[in-house]
Amino acid sequence: xxxxxxxxxxxxxxxxxxxxxxxxxxxxxxxxxxxxxxxxxxxxxxxxxxxxxxxxxxxxxxxxxxxxxxxxxxxxxxxxxxxxxxxxxxxxxxxxxxxxxxxxxxxxxxxxxxxxxxxxxxxxxxxxxxxxxxxxxxxxxxxxxxxxxxxxxxxxxxxxxxxxxxxxxxxxxxxxxxxxxxxxxxxxxxxxxxxxxxxxxxxxxxxxxxxxxxxxxxxxxxxxxxxxxxxxxxxxxxxxxxxxxxxxxxxxxxxxxxxxxxxxxxxxxxxxxxxxxxxxxxxxxxxxxxxxxxxxxxxxxxxxxxxxxxxxxxxxxxxxxxxxxxxxxxxxxxxxxxxxxxxxxxxxxxxxxxxxxxxxxxxxxxxx
Ligand code: GN1
Ligand code: MG
Numbered sequence: 001x002x003x004x005x006x007x008x009x010x011x012x013x014x015x016x017x018x019x020x021x022x023x024x025x026x027x028x029x030x031x032x033x034x035x036x037x038x039x040x041x042x043x044x045x046x047x048x049x050x051x052x053x054x055x056x057x058x059x060x061x062x063x064x065x066x067x068x069x070x071x072x073x074x075x076x077x078x079x080x081x082x083x084x085x086x087x088x089x090x091x092x093x094x095x096x097x098x099x100x101x102x103x104x105x106x107x108x109x110x111x112x113x114x115x116x117x118x119x120x121x122x123x124x125x126x127x128x129x130x131x132x133x134x135x136x137x138x139x140x141x142x143x144x145x146x147x148x149x150x151x152x153x154x155x156x157x158x159x160x161x162x163x164x165x166x167x168x169x170x171x172x173x174x175x176x177x178x179x180x181x182x183x184x185x186x187x188x189x190x191x192x193x194x195x196x197x198x199x200x201x202x203x204x205x206x207x208x209x210x211x212x213x214x215x216x217x218x219x220x221x222x223x224x225x226x227x228x229x230x231x232x233x234x235x236x237x238x239x240x241x242x243x244x245x246x247x248x249x250x251x252x253x254x255x256x257x258x259x260x261x262x263x264x265x266x267x268x269x270x271x272x273x274x275x276x277x278x279x280x281x282x283x284x285x286x287x288x289x290x291x292x293x294x295x296x297x298x299x300x301x302x303x304x305x306x307x308x309x310x311x312x313x314x315x316x317x318x319x320x321x322x323x324x325x326x327x328x329x330x331x332x333x334x335x336x337x338x339x340x341x342x343x344x345x346x347x348x349x350x351x352x353x354x355x356x357x358x359x360x361x362x363x364x365x366x367x368x
Pocket of ligand 1: 026028029051218219238241264313
């Protein structure tokens with residue numbers, strides 16, 4: 001038996017497992033598809049404990065949110081409990097060379113149902129798919145608009161730009177001025193600081209409660225939604241980061257991926273462009289599901305949220321480059337630098353078109 005075939009025996013699956021195969025190339029978790037003696041399939045996933053310090057809290061959040069969606073008649077995955085009745089299986093692992101021998105090391109595994117007859121996309125190339133994607137993010141928020149339970153803040157400071165500035169400043173300081181990566185990134189570091197105040201102003205609205213706290217997914221890129229074969233959105237997946245925050249983080253993060261004509265790490269930066277038509281299609285889909293509960297402050301800040309999240313992602317990629325690639329998986333030595341540059345190009349394109357973005361939102365509202 002392979003390791004993963006052994007791991008899966010800890011979960012309370014009604015069927016006999018026939019095969020466990022690696023699936024995709026996540027930046028953060030390791031994911032496998034589990035085939036069984038019936039045509040039902042499951043996902044087995046090793047959660048990255050370095051990135052998610054509170055896996056029990058994260059799984060409790062996912063359980064609450066998926067249960068609520070189901071209670072509203074929505075489609076979502078179901079967590080499979082372990083034979084001990086937990087949402088995760090904790091497995092002791094060997095310390096790797098260089099790690100402290102007395103530190104207790106565990107891998108955390110989870111298992112959940114695979115939603116059948118669905119597909120996911122890495123990149124949207126039709127306005128119909130983009131509109132469905134907008135409906136998907138909107139549907140997720142709308143299904144959870146009356147959610148009243150507490151969620152654990154599993155990643156404190158996740159979209160908090162003030163916290164990110166502190167992290168960034170520390171990275172720069174730790175690197176030291178002779179660090180070749182920092183020297184290479186000097187002009188990109190300046191671009192971070194030139195937008196700081198504007199970004200802090202937005203964060204202030206979140207922190208002081210002007211923007212209400214609701215359930216947010218916190219990773220709403222296209223590939224985190226499942227579609228049926230007709231291109232209709234079925235369900236949000238990857239709920240690892242589900243927390244209580246402003247829904248504008250989700251809108252902004254979705255725009256970062258949907259309205260970019262290229263992947264987030266496109267290396268020919270001069271080609272990267274924010275596409276207003278895509279923005280409009282996504283916003284139409286999104287607002288068709290959410291206009292009934294969003295308040296005026298949320299509506300007037302939708303456009304800016306896209307700049308905020310793109311900027312934040314730019315900062316995080318750049319910071320990881322300066323740190324020596326400790327957070328995101330990279331495929332080549334300066335991958336994080338390329339990601340940062342590509343996100344900056346997208347941000348600049350958004351900045352140029354910002355008045356048009358605002359106008360687009362107003363126009364959609366007036367036609368709803
Ligand atoms: C990470 O690996 P994935 O797709 O779940 C990251 C997101 C970033 C994204 C960039 C917990 O998400 O915040 O936007 O990479 N998730 C975490 O591609 O840091
Ligand atoms: Mg994610």
